[in-house]
Structure formats: structure tokens, C-alpha cells
Amino acid sequence: MDERRARIVAAAREELLSERRFTLxxxxxxxxxxxxxxxxxxxxxxxxxxxxxxxxAASGGLLRIPDAFAFSDNASALETLVTIFCxxxxxxxxxxxxxxALGAVGAxxxxxxxxxxxxxxxxxxxxxxxxxxDDERLLDTLQALTSFAFxxxxxxxGRTPDDVAGEVANLVGLAVADRVPGGSRGRPAEQxxxxxxx
Amino acid sequence: MDERRARIVAAAREELLSERRFTLxxxxxxxxxxxxxxxxxxxxxxxxxxxxxxxxAASGGLLRIPDAFAFSDNASALETLVTIFCxxxxxxxxxxxxxxALGAVGAxxxxxxxxxxxxxxxxxxxxxxxxxxDDERLLDTLQALTSFAFxxxxxxxGRTPDDVAGEVANLVGLAVADRVPGGSRGRPAEQxxxxxxx
DNA sequence: CTAATCACTGTACATTACGTACAGTGAAAA
DNA sequence: TTTTCACTGTACGTAATGTACAGTGATTAG
Numbered sequence: 001m002d003e004r005r006a007r008i009v010a011a012a013r014e015e016l017l018s019e020r021r022f023t024l025x026x027x028x029x030x031x032x033x034x035x036x037x038x039x040x041x042x043x044x045x046x047x048x049x050x051x052x053x054x055x056x057a058a059s060g061g062l063l064r065i066p067d068a069f070a071f072s073d074n075a076s077a078l079e080t081l082v083t084i085f086c087x088x089x090x091x092x093x094x095x096x097x098x099x100x101a102l103g104a105v106g107a108x109x110x111x112x113x114x115x116x117x118x119x120x121x122x123x124x125x126x127x128x129x130x131x132x133x134d135d136e137r138l139l140d141t142l143q144a145l146t147s148f149a150f151x152x153x154x155x156x157x158g159r160t161p162d163d164v165a166g167e168v169a170n171l172v173g174l175a176v177a178d179r180v181p182g183g184s185r186g187r188p189a190e191q192x193x194x195x196x197x198x
Numbered sequence: 199m200d201e202r203r204a205r206i207v208a209a210a211r212e213e214l215l216s217e218r219r220f221t222l223x224x225x226x227x228x229x230x231x232x233x234x235x236x237x238x239x240x241x242x243x244x245x246x247x248x249x250x251x252x253x254x255a256a257s258g259g260l261l262r263i264p265d266a267f268a269f270s271d272n273a274s275a276l277e278t279l280v281t282i283f284c285x286x287x288x289x290x291x292x293x294x295x296x297x298x299a300l301g302a303v304g305a306x307x308x309x310x311x312x313x314x315x316x317x318x319x320x321x322x323x324x325x326x327x328x329x330x331x332d333d334e335r336l337l338d339t340l341q342a343l344t345s346f347a348f349x350x351x352x353x354x355x356g357r358t359p360d361d362v363a364g365e366v367a368n369l370v371g372l373a374v375a376d377r378v379p380g381g382s383r384g385r386p387a388e389q390x391x392x393x394x395x396x
Numbered sequence: 397c398t399a400a401t402c403a404c405t406g407t408a409c410a411t412t413a414c415g416t417a418c419a420g421t422g423a424a425a426a
Numbered sequence: 427t428t429t430t431c432a433c434t435g436t437a438c439g440t441a442a443t444g445t446a447c448a449g450t451g452a453t454t455a456g
Contacts, residue, residue, distance in 0.1 A: 001432075023413070034434050036416085044415070101301050140354060141365060149347035156338060167339060174372040199403075221442070232405050234445090242444070400455075409446080417438080426429070 005041045007031045012042075012052050016098045024048070050112050053099055057116065061088040065123060074131040075173065081127060082146060082169045085120070089151045090161030096148055120146065131180070138179045145172055203239045205229045207253050210246055214296045222246070248310050251297055255314065259286040263321060272329040273371065279325060280344060280367045283318070287349045288359030294346055318344065329378070336377045343370055 011031035016022055024045060028035040042048040064084050071077035089096065124142050128135070144150060145168060155164045209229035214220055222243060226233040240246040262282050269275035287294065322340045326333070342348060343366060353362045 004432090024415090025413075035414095036435080037433055039415070040433080045413095103299055137365070140352060140357070141369070143354075144348060144352035147348075147351045149351045150342060150345075153345045153347045154338060154342035156341075159338070167335070170376070171339070171369065171373060174376055175369060178368070178372055202403090219442095222444090223442075233443095234406080235404055237444070238404080243442095398456085400453100402453080403451095405448105405450075407447090407449105409444105411443080411445105413442090414440080415438105416440105418436090419434105420436105421434075422432095424429100424431080426427095 004031075004033065004037070008033060008038055008042055008048070009051050009055050012048055013055070013095065016052065016095055016102075022098070022102060049099060049102060052095075053112055056092055056095065061091065068127070069130075074127070075176075077130075078127055078172060078176065079169045081123065082172050083165045085146050086151055086165035086168055087161055089148050090155065090164060093152060093155065097152060100148075117143075117147075133176075133180055135179055138175065141175050142172055145175065202229075202231065202235070206231060206236055206240055206246070207249050210240075210250050211253070211293065214250065214293055214300075220296070220300060247297060247300060250293075251310055254290055254293065259289065266325070267328075272325070273374075275328075276325055276370060276374065277367045279321065280370050281363045283344050284349055284363035284366050285359055287346050288353065288362060291350060291353065295350060298346075315341075315345075331374075331378055333377055336373065339373050340370055343373065 008027065008031045011033075012027045015027050015030055020026060024035055024038060027048070028038045031038070038048070042051055062084065065081065068077045068081035068084065071080060121139065121143050124146070125139055128139060128142070151164060151168060154167060155161075206225065206229045209231075210225045213225050213228055218224060222233055222236060225246070226236045229236070236246070240249055260282065263279065266275045266279040266282065269278060319337065319341050322344070323337055326337060326340070349362060349366060352365060353359075
């Protein structure tokens with residue numbers, strides 16, 4: 001049953017957010033399911049972790065990406081895009097952290113992660129291309145600036161998601177302006193009130 | 199014997215760089231030592247990993263940090279500092295990556311990592327302070343930009359250490375110039391004279 | 397010369413978690 | 427009624443961690 005599978009993934013998610021060591025037994029118990037069923041429905045450990053990751057990405061947050069392209073102003077579009085990513089990462093920060101730490105992402109080089117990275121790169125590239133920019137190096141930089149690793153690092157212990165998003169957006173803007181000739185980037189002065197263009 | 203311990207740490211290092219799964223048995227065998235001895239000399243798994251991390255940091259590369267402070271020009275000093283960090287991270291990239299992936303750093307929150315992070319922050323703060331800047335937020339940004347996570351992300355698959363170092367130094371320079379009033383940064387500013395800084 | 401200490405070895409054991417095999421059960425469909 | 431299906435409980439094999447214990451060879455102390 002699909003609903004059973006969903007329950008298992010949800011249980012895994014909760015278990016990941018707990019302090020305890022991540023164990024399939026614990027997940028199965030929390031989901032009210034035998035461990036054998038867990039293996040049958042979700043595959044092995046790595047498959048389950050990837051399922052959690054997929055579920056996370058699919059469960060919203062990144063759906064608003066097309067909104068960014070609605071802006072005719074390239075700078076605003078880029079800023080919106082950055083904000084969407086930052087928000088997503090900030091909200092699910094501890095979960096993604098845990099997934100990274102468990103090797104679901106990174107060392108394991110799970111297919112899903114690479115694919116998502118490539119997708120993010122494509123989105124950034126599209127936006128850059130729309131601005132008439134074709135700079136691989138800049139693209140690398142933007143990719144790194146909008147990566148979870150960087151945003152997580154920047155967030156540190158005490159920093160609000162909005163704060164982090166603003167900082168990343170600012171850095172992205174600076175990086176772009178540094179490389180694009182006609183950079184019509186109208187970044188507001190720092191002491192000025194945040195012009196939240198929701 | 200101290201020399202035995204060093205051999206174990208070296209063996210662990212080599213084992214980490216191999217593709218194989220990291221196992222104490224393998225380390226002991228490679229070091230030509232019984233596993234019991236390994237436990238006696240290096241403690242448990244986490245302790246061994248931290249020992250590798252310590253050994254890495256101590257074995258040079260970060261020794262040139264004082265050089266950065268020799269520059270009277272603040273921009274050059276900062277750039278030198280960034281280059282030192284980048285170089286260190288780039289050279290030992292795969293090893294540090296593996297250590298991260300194994301949870302020696304991050305989830306485990308090993309004492310050594312937090313301490314080293316704090317130390318890096320202090321160094322950056324000192325340099326900033328010397329420049330007459332006291333901006334916690336900027337400090338956060340520089341810390342994130344010079345973190346291993348970001349540099350690793352930026353390096354991607356095909357990028358030379360020098361290339362990465364240059365890019366990070368550039369970003370650091372931009373971030374500083376964006377916040378410091380008398381930013382005498384040699385970086386060519388774009389035509390937009392956004393000197394609205396108080 | 398003998399004894400004691402020391403560093404290390406080999407083996408063996410308990411523990412935990414993973415992944416799989418197998419037989420069984422209750423319900424729904426043929 | 428029989429078959430199929432989804433799931434359960436149990437049990438097993440494997441791998442790795444960490445610890446206990448007895449023993450060995452060399453160096454040092456008495």
C-alpha cells in the first residue's frame with residue numbers, strides 16, 4: 001500500500017529529526033510496521049534516506065521557482081530565486097544536515113542529489129542566459145553561493161532565515177555585478193529598510 | 199611508543215584516502231599493529247578520526263598564517279589569508295571530505311572542529327579589527343566564505359586550487375568593499391559609484 | 397641472575413545494526 | 427473454496443565496534 005510507504009517515510013523523517021541514532025528498527029517501530037515490510041516498500045537504508053530526500057523536495061517549497069522568472073527585472077528575478085532556495089534550506093535545515101551527515105548525500109553520491117544539483121545549476125544558468133550572460137565561472141560561483149553547504153554555514157547558530165536569505169542575495173548580486181558589464185543592479189543601501197518584494 | 203601512534207594515524211589517513219570503507223581493522227592491518235594496540239594508543243573510532251584531523255592541521259599548511267599579517271595593506275593581508283586557507287583546503291580536500299562524511303566533523307560536533315572554526319573566526323576578526331571594521335555580520339559572511347564547505351562546493355569537479363582561491367579572494371573582497379566605507383580595495387569597481395555610505 | 401614492568405599480541409566475547417529467508421496469518425478476490 | 431496478496435514474527439548470517447584476558451618478548455630494577 002502506498003499509504004504505508006508514506007507512513008514509513010514520514011516516520012523516517014521524524015526519526016531523523018530526533019536526537020537518537022538513526023536506525024531502521026526505530027523507523028519501523030515508529031511507523032507501526034515490521035522491518036521486513038520496510039525493506040519491501042522502501043528498499044534498504046540508502047533507498048529510504050533518498051526517499052526522505054525526494055519527499056522533502058517534492059513536498060513543496062521549491063514549487064515557487066517559476067515565480068522568479070515572472071520578474072522582468074533580472075536582478076529581482078535572481079533575488080527571488082535565491083530567497084526561495086534559502087527559505088527551503090532554512091526551513092528544512094536540520095533534516096538536510098542529518099541526511100548529509102548520514103552519507104545519504106555527498107560521499108554516497110546518491111543519484112538524487114547530483115540530479116538536484118544539476119537542476120539548480122540549470123535554473124541559474126537559464127536566468128543568467130536571460131540576462132545575456134554566459135559565464136561558466138560565474139555560474140560556478142552562484143551555484144556554490146546557493147548551495148546548502150554554504151547557506152548552512154552562513155546561518156550558523158543564530159541567524160534568521162530572512163537574514164541569511166538577504167545576505168546570500170546580496171552576495172549573489174555583488175558577484176554578478178562584478179562580472180556583468182551593464183550591471184544595473186540597484187541594491188538598496190544597507191541601513192535602509194528592507195524592501196521586501198514578496 | 200609515539201612512533202607507533204604516528205604510524206597508526208598515517209595508516210588511517212591512507213585508508214581514508216582509499217575507496218574502501220573505513221574500518222579499524224583495515225587501519226590496524228595497514229599500520230602493522232593489532233587492533234587492541236590501536237585502541238590503546240588512539241582511543242576509539244572518533245578519537246582516531248580526530249587525531250587524523252589534528253595531524254592534518256598540525257602538519258603544516260596553516261603555519262604561514264602569520265605571513266598574512268605582515269602586509270600593511272589590509273586588502274592584501276586578507277587576500278593572502280584567504281589564499282592560505284584555500285590552498286590548505288584544496289590540497290587536503292578529499293581527506294577532509296571523507297572526515298566530514300564519516301561524521302567526524304559536523305554531526306558529531308567534535309571538539310576539534312568547533313575549536314578550529316573559532317580560531318579561524320578569530321583570525322578573520324583580528325584582520326578586520328586591524329582595518330578598523332567591527333561588523334559581526336560581515337564576519338559571519340567571511341567565515342562562511344572561507345569555510346571548507348563553501349570552498350569544496352566551489353571547487354566542484356574541475357577547478358584548480360589557485361582558481362578557487364582567486365575566486366574566494368575576490369568574493370571576500372567584494373563583501374568587504376560592500377560594507378566598509380573607506381574600502382581601498384584594488385578591485386576595479388564597476389562604473390556605478392554607489393558610495394552612499396554614511 | 398632473577399624478577400618485575402612494559403608494550404604489544406592474539407583470541408575470544410558481547411553488542412548492535414544491517415539485510416535476507418522462511419513460514420505463517422488474515423483478508424480479499426478468483 | 428482456493429488462491430493470491432500484503433504483511434508479520436522469527437530467525438539467521440554478516441560486519442564492525444569496543445572490551446577482557448592471558449600470554450610473550452624485551453628492557454629495566456633489585
